[in-house]
Amino acid sequence: MASQEESSQPSDTLTTLKTESETLKTKLEEERAKLHDVELHQVAEKIEALGQFVIKNRRTLKGHGNKVLCMDWCKDKRRIVSSSQDGKVIVWDAFTTNKEHAVTMPCTWVMACAYAPSGCAVACGGLDNKCSVYPLSLDKNENLAAKKKSVAMHTNYLSACCFTNSDMQILTSSGDGTCALWDVESGQMLQSFHGHAADVLCLDLAPSETGNTFVSGGCDKKACVWDMRTGQCIQSFETHESDINSVRYYPSGDAFASGSDDATCRLYDLRADREVAIYSKESIIFGASSVDFSFSGRLLFGGYNDYTINVWDVLKGTRMSILFGHENRVSTLRVSPDGTAFCSGSWDNTLRIWA
Amino acid sequence: MVSKMSSKMVGSNNLAHARRMVQQLRVEASIERIKVSKASADLMRYCGEHAKYDPLLMGIPASENPFKDKKPCIIL
DSSP: OOOHHHHHHHHHHHHHHHHHHHHHHHHHHHHHHHTOOSOHHHHGGGSOOOOOOOOOEEEEEOOOSSOEEEEEEOTTSSEEEEEETTSEEEEEETTTTEEEEEEEOSSSOOOEEEEOTTSSEEEEESTTSEEEEEEOOSOTTSOGGGGOEEEEEOSSOEEEEEEOSSTTEEEEEETTSOEEEEETTTOOEEEEEOOOSSOEEEEEEOOGGGOSEEEEEETTSOEEEEETTTOOEEEEEOOOSSOEEEEEEOTTSSEEEEEETTSOEEEEETTTTEEEEEEOOTTOOSOEEEEEEOTTSSEEEEEETTSOEEEEETTTOOEEEEEOOOSSOEEEEEEOTTSSOEEEEETTSOEEEEO | OOOSOOHHHHHHHHHHHHHHHHHHHHHHHTSOOOOHHHHHHHHHHHHHHHGGGOHHHHOOOGGGOTTTSOOOOOOO
């Protein structure tokens, strides 16, 4: 039972901590500002402008009965897994547009799906609060659902998942405000990541050369970079004005891009520890749902809620092109592993391949 | 972690949260940073070095891009 003296002490310490908190935040801003000697687009003025290039809708994958929410490429650069509000997860051959596998999940709104590095399994989840792994069978008659393995358990919807560098571990993010790393075989949680103040909507693993980190974005408008081994948040960025729907590492691993409901995409450099570019236009007023870089990192493709895909010059900060084709929001977008094409998924129930 | 909170526990929960915040800020404030000019130069160099291998940037001929070939006709 707290005495009168004890109950006055905690609030003193609380005030001290709050003051220290504010002081540290100011110091953080000052340190970051000291190194802000120039803008990226200014440095980029001296490089040649990009010529016109032609990117067209080359394939349309039809088959989902409702909104496409997520997709991922197989390392073989031709297969794709996609998931939908209708509860279906489909594996496609993007060259031929044939469907190779289909699984019906026990829940609707399958918001996340990922291809295993080996190409032999897919992971997915959504409103069931879980991430499950389905091995892909060569036997078309085999019921994939029978071999399903439940791996991750969150206390709210699964928003994103991705395998780490092997089929053995999966990283997940959830509406419960956390991310977690799981062992696929045992279903055990290996590490959890706490720090977001609201739903975590997206994540991306750093390119393998860069080491064991990943970035996440959430409804708290924050993007956080995490150390996978310790669970520690090592850097955080809070410049967006609304939910961050998508985060993606720059191919070198030194930066990442984000797409947000505030209708902007932004580039954050990890070594400068700050935002270094904003990709926006007054005419773009709808949220960006998904972003990805071209192979060299020079182009940023953004899928938006106004049904379009905008192509940005990452260095100069200008928009190169707008791609039309989808008949509803673009919800997911990923460039193929060798950069030859990118795939977009939409609330118009289709996926489109652009090259 | 604590589901039932008396008023004194609310006090110490806020305290724990505040301590975590300060701890987190200390970690973030202490990392080493480089200038934006250097970071930008590195990003530009990376783009430059990899540009010629970027099919969407360079545009590759239809014969080399499996997605640019004619859609196969399937006779059922």
